[in-house]
Amino acid sequence: QNALATTSNNISNVNTAGYSRQRTDQGTQPANFEGGYYIGNGVGVTGVDRIFNQFLVNQLRTYTSAESQQDGFLTFSKQVDDLLGSSSLSISGGLEAFFNSVQEVANDPTSIAARQVMLTQGDLLANRFNTMDSQLGELDRQIDNTLSASVKDINVLSQGIKDLNQSISESLAAGYNPNDLLDKRDKLIGDLSELVSVNVVEQDNGAVNVFIGNGQGLVVGNSRVELSTIADNSTNPPRTAIGYGPSQINITQQLSGGEIGGAILARTDVVDSTRAELDVLAESIVT
Numbered sequence: 001q002n003a004l005a006t007t008s009n010n011i012s013n014v015n016t017a018g019y020s021r022q023r024t025d026q027g028t029q030p031a032n033f034e035g036g037y038y039i040g041n042g043v044g045v046t047g048v049d050r051i052f053n054q055f056l057v058n059q060l061r062t063y064t065s066a067e068s069q070q071d072g073f074l075t076f077s078k079q080v081d082d083l084l085g086s087s088s089l090s091i092s093g094g095l096e097a098f099f100n101s102v103q104e105v106a107n108d109p110t111s112i113a114a115r116q117v118m119l120t121q122g123d124l125l126a127n128r129f130n131t132m133d134s135q136l137g138e139l140d141r142q143i144d145n146t147l148s149a150s151v152k153d154i155n156v157l158s159q160g161i162k163d164l165n166q167s168i169s170e171s172l173a174a175g176y177n178p179n180d181l182l183d184k185r186d187k188l189i190g191d192l193s194e195l196v197s198v199n200v201v202e203q204d205n206g207a208v209n210v211f212i213g214n215g216q217g218l219v220v221g222n223s224r225v226e227l228s229t230i231a232d233n234s235t236n237p238p239r240t241a242i243g244y245g246p247s248q249i250n251i252t253q254q255l256s257g258g259e260i261g262g263a264i265l266a267r268t269d270v271v272d273s274t275r276a277e278l279d280v281l282a283e284s285i286v287t
Contacts, residue, residue, distance in 0.1 A: 072262020
């Protein structure tokens with residue numbers, strides 16, 4: 001009956017996110033001694049265990065974090081690609097129109113109309129540079145918003161993991177195997193890996209320690225450290241950075257993986273490099 005109940009529970013939870021299939025373990029019941037021999041008493045339930053592979057779970061978290069990072073990087077990169085390839089904003093189209101007008105002035109220097117066209121094309125080219133820089137600045141603000149939202153989600157998840165750590169430790173100490181609580185905690189850690197790369201270490205009492213970045217403890221047993229968004233004044237204008245703990249130590253550059261890693265990578269490798277190249281090109285044209 002217990003085995004059937006466990007099977008029924010598995011079927012009922014087939015669509016439950018994070019649920020691990022359970023199995024009823026059986027063991028031989030102590031036999032009765034009857035007149036020089038033993039009469040068996042069948043089997044009894046010795047426990048209900050999760051069908052669970054820690055190695056596979058760790059691999060899933062790693063690849064989930066990597067996939068989420070690449071997906072975030074692709075999202076921001078595609079926006080820059082679309083911006084640079086836009087016919088109405090692209091610098092190449094503006095350059096071609098401007099230098100064509102310069103050539104017309106060279107061909108007929110006394111033409112007032114040709115001179116006016118050249119001045120107009122110069123204004124349009126300058127506007128393209130300014131508009132593109134403004135759009136890249138807006139993309140930078142989107143990255144700031146992504147970091148802020150991710151930090152809020154991380155704090156909610158870390159609180160949930162901390163609470164489950166305590167409940168799981170208490171259940172194990174009382175001799176119970178809290179399968180559902182373990183599933184919930186693994187689900188929260190999996191959700192956390194979508195936001196940032198994590199390293200999980202299990203303690204002897206069943207609680208887990210969750211580390212991010214270069215070993216910063218996010219959840220350690222029954223305690224947690226809260227992240228915050230801070231202003232990075234080393235950039236102009238100041239950008240959103242991620243602070244660790246009450247002292248709000250800037251750990252932005254130490255984080256990788258997940259949505260946060262993708263946003264940081266897109267900021268440094270795509271947005272910053274594009275704006276720098278745009279500045280060099282503008283300066284060269286002015287010169």
